[in-house]
Amino acid sequence: MHGKSGLMRGGAAVLGAAVALLTAAPLASADPVSAMSTGEAKGRVEGGDAAFQVNFDRGPVNTPVAELFNLTLSDGSKLKVYCVQVDVDLDKQQDMIERPWDKFPDAASPFHKNRDKLNWVLHHGYPANDLAAIEAELAKKDVKFHDKLSKAEAITATQAAVWHFSDDRNLNPEHPIRSGSADDAADVLALYKYLTGDANTGIGEQPKPTLNISAKATEGKAGTRIGPFTVTTTGDITELTSKLPEGVKITDADGKELKTADVKDGSELYVDVPKDSKDGNGTFALKASGHLDTGRLFVGENYEKKKAQSLIVAQSEKTTVSANAAAKWTAGTVTPPTSETSTPPSATTAPPTPSGPPTTAPSVVPQAEQGSLPYTGVSAILPISIGALLLIGGTVMLLLVRRRRKSAA
Known part of the structure; x- marks a missing residue:
């Protein structure tokens, strides 16, 4: 019984190995490109330039601090970003993945209908334009700032304008910020009104340069x-x-x-x-x-499991x-090669017709589509051959077990 059971186990093992090899053989020649990443940008958000705490005119009691964050990409480059989900916490431990606007994670968000106007804010606010450029543009509209526009004022007004379009939030016109002077509040409100006003005609999503x-x-x-x-x-x-x-x-x-x-x-x-x-x-x-950069959207990689505030790039770079x-x-004139140095005809070129009596020579067999498929470094022929031999060996061993049982009976 021990010998029979040993043969049975041996046959089963051989058959199992054969099946495993035959099953794995197609995977060995699989195209490795299919497993490659999509190449989407990935980064982590870091601290940035904090400005004033804002007051909204309605909605939940929420007075967030306007801040221009840094987003460091995996290639080491840094982008300036604003938040676009005011009621979702920022998660600095979660990777942020670039997504097209259509993939904004909240289907009910005002972002979808307002995204062109939001992008206009980014292109005309800070830091896409420096402080002097913003002052000069608003001076054309007879808007003057108190003792010049400060960086904190510009960040607060731009972030508040972004939230206006991404989250349908409005600054409280009486008390737009919770701290700072009356001049600070007036400057923030002036720039905010410009960015959200009639001048804002919208800018569509910009394609990456190709x-x-x-x-x-x-x-x-x-x-x-x-x-x-x-x-x-x-x-x-x-x-x-x-x-x-x-x-x-x-x-x-x-x-x-x-x-x-x-x-x-x-x-x-x-x-x-x-x-x-x-x-x-x-x-x-x-x-x-x-x-490339202004208006690019970054969403938390694990947003479905743990929500993280989405980010949008605020600075344009080339x-x-x-x-x-x-x-x-x-060369224009080609000299026919001599018989001693002639190159054998290729698979797609018919050999010249001989002028003398016909001779017997091996024919040239064309190699169809030679080189058209990439070599992946692994051939499926070897594991298939080994699997076939193991399958035959296993079958023979099982037959021997059956014959011995019959003889014993």
Whole structure:
């Protein structure tokens, strides 16, 4: 019985190993890209510049302190942010993840209908504009500040205007702040009224700057213009550089050499190669810049489990994106290779017709789609083969057990 049970256990173990290997085999060749992160910005909120405590004219008894916080992203960059959920606590221990406006976590929030006007506040308030610029803009409307606009006054008015649109809260016009002087209160109220008044026409969500060149690598012949390389960007082209042999130029379709100022969204670029050029290659690169930060929304990573006050970026900064492309060309006149140095025909090129009597030679078998799939570093053939052998071995062992039982009977 011991031998039979041992065989049974051995057969079962072999079968189990075979199933495990066969099941795992497809996972070994899975595309690793599918498990990659989305690349969304992540950061932690830190202390910032605290200003005045505000008074609302209605709603729950809540007198929060207006504060311009720092948000440090995982790449080390720092952003200035305001709060957009006045009744939700700030959680400095929770990661904040960038989300599009449509993913604001409170479906019933006034944020959704007012977000364009909220974004206008950010673009026209502090710190997107410095104190002198704000004073100059309001001076056009005959608004003067008492002994100039202070940083605390500007932060308080901008944050209060944000809450006006994100949470439907209004400053108490009689007592807008709980501390500070009467001049402070008057300055806060003046800027708040401007940011929430008729001048506010709204600004939509701004796309991140992008830059793309349609053809990454193109081939051609000397004496032609290789291309087109079509440029698509949401930013402004700030630089065009190239690494090309002497005489080779970046031009438009008519052969006019292009400079940085000539390139914009939709431009078609060509690599113009003189007809007497030898075999060669070259590259060119573009850089574009655009405003990235103002209006970006950050939501708590674990908001569904533990609510954290959402944040919106208040300072506009320029960011740069880049893209490059390459061209390769052959000389205009190609000398046929000799038989001693000729290269075997490729899979997509038919061999030349022989002039002499036919000879027997092995045929060239095309390799369909060679190189079209990325190699992941793991082959599924080996585990499948081992699994199949183990499956056969397990089956044989189980058959031997059955035969011995019959013989014993």
